Amino acid sequence: MNAIAANQFESRMLQVAERTAEACGVTVEAMMSEARNRETSQARHIAAYLIYRRLGKSSSQIGRFFGRDHTSILHGIRKTEHALRTQPDVAKVVQGINADFALEDFEVLREAGRADRERLIWRLEKLADGIERTLQQLREELCDETP
Secondary structure (H helix, E strand, O other), X not given: OOHHHHHHHHHHHHHHHHHHXXXXXXXXXHHHOOOOOHHXXXXXXXXXXXXXXXXXXXXXXXXXXXXXXXXXXHHHHHHHHHHHHHOHHHHHHHHHHHHHHHHHHHHHHHHOOHHHHHHHHHHHHHHHHHHHHHHHHHHHHHHHHOO
């Protein structure tokens, strides 16, 4: 991989980290630090999950970006996947960040070549499936709460 491509990958990971930090109320600097408090760790885990799922980066690449071992990244991804099923607030944060990126993807889609359009369409379909699952979960929870 050449230096320009490497910088683009890192730039995209930084964008995800920045959006996640903002959504979680922490700083990117805290996410990149040794901090282990709940808020910072959860934000780092969510960012790692999004980078892994949205950008297709390996746990090793993500680990290098955050200054962590790849096994720590895998642990964070698994924790986030579990949290998505059990904690509506985490699901809401992830869906919000995904929605922001989906709008950007849509703009890129208009100018992309065929192969890129097909890849972006696939990603948008996956996002739509995730949104539908989250909506269904929220509807079920709402029904369970109704007296």
